[in-house]
Amino acid sequence: MAPAAKTSPEIETGGGVWRFPAGQPLRLDSGASLSPLEVAYKTYGHLNADKSNAVLVCHALTGDQHLASQHPVTGKPGWWDRVVGPSLALDPDRYFVICANVVGGCMGTTGPASIDPGTGEAYGLAFPVITIADMVRAQAMLVEALGIDTLFAVIGGSMGGMQVVQWAADYPEKLFSAVAIATAARHSAQNIAFHEVGRQAVMADPNWRGGAYLKAGVRPEKGLAVARMAAHITYVSEAALHRKFGRELQRDGLSWGFDADFQVESYLRHQGASFVDRFDANSYLYITRAMDYFDLAGPHGGVLANAFIKARKVKFCVLSFTSDWLYPTVENRAIVRALNAAGCRASFADIVSDKGHDAFLLDEPVFDQALRGFLAAQAQARGLS
């Protein structure tokens, strides 16, 4: 793997693992509860005197709390160091930025690879099925533990955006503003279908061992890599993939076999191979399941607007990308229409980009401007300097 082109400047100001005592379990949608709960997080910047400048960033499916810090496994810069940093949209001089690994994750927050206190071994499939609302509930516990009543903003893209709208539905009184990016209020049949392919790839790997691979000292790396390869295709647009690779070959001439002849094959194999170093296969199953179960309108009588009825004081911004076919514009617009119907103030922009779903992680100046403009206006309204 190529060494990271650059490393994040050291702007981290805190973090670690918050251990909630056994008396403070995480109550799950499934009816089960998780205890003890540990939440791994990072912070950037400092909480101001009136505790009005806290921003929670929610990460996507395979993201983690290393928002703007070098990743301990890959050595790569933080996944959103384009947005969080000095003079950027989320400037640590102005905001206290928090990012926590989701429950079910594998970077320090309690997940299927954590030790089950009941057995003394890794949970594996004994880990309870979790939901987006469970992730948000764990975040709310952390935010409260950090002594913060109201978040200036909750921001996230993709699965992070799902958490943002869930926050708005469950804890509107704790939010001043909310930014949901390239997301949806429910998983579509196509979304579920792609996730099912990924899960089946993991479970088809003989090393998966019914989820008990850690005990056996093996890992279903091939299955997880294939899952990642399939998923990665959904994160980029056809145009971006073609621009990057076309039909270019790795070497001169065809191999007349099944080597990675095409550059796009080699690229996907690299994506798969590097992913298994940093991600737990069971976490992948649990988190994709949480996303598939996500349907914010469901518990609100099937009417999405009802989920936002209590969020009328929250200022919303929804951003989508024209070439995102994973969570397309129409899904994002559905959130905006529901917000409007609920009487919430919402801004919405469909950013012109040919980079596909991952555009929110990439260089998109118009997106940066929109996010920066929205946050600056809200900061002014909130009286932040």
Next chain:
Amino acid sequence: MTAVREDFAEILRLVRPGSRVLDVGCGGGELLELLTREKGADAQGLELSPENVSACLARGLAVVQGDGDRDLDHFPTRAFDYAILSKTLQQMRDPRHALSELLRIAEQAVVSVPNFGHWKMRLYLLGRGRMPETKALPDPWWSTPNIHLCTLRDFIDLADDLGLRIDACAALSNGKPARAMDPKGVLENWRAETGLFLLSRRAEPQPEATPRNLFGEVELPKAEGPKRTRKARK
């Protein structure tokens, strides 16, 4: 900064301070910014062009990228005090529906329309026999976004037909301050280049009580519907 556009100045004059305003077709957000700054309004925009939406967001304005033809339906009833539609009605697919929607989602609507009955238009058409191209409507027929042009009289008839009341009305000409006008004035349909209207819904007429049938089998004459000045056209 240059002088405030004459229609914006008139809108600023009409809008109560601190009110909730929806600007449909808000462009780059000039009016939204004026309303926020000068009137302390809680202003939101609806805009089709992605460039304009990004510009609005970068200026810190609340704006939804959307289409006035499709997205008005998604706003709740009486969500705003004012809905503003500046020289855009003639570009909409269904102006009748749009106008009706504006007055569902807002208490009052401020609507300005270019007057196709202006003397320059009439002379142009009469003299040259071609579709008019004027300062107010500069595009040739084959590229104009104006697909539903009307005269002031046409507009007033539509408002009347929809049960709308004209609370205020002004004539606008390029570069000149707005001039109050009598919407029924015959000359205005020649003189006003653009008409700006403050509209609200007329009080709902009380439904006529249906007389109880005290006589068994005898059929009672049906109550007539409310009289209309013109037949509604679909």
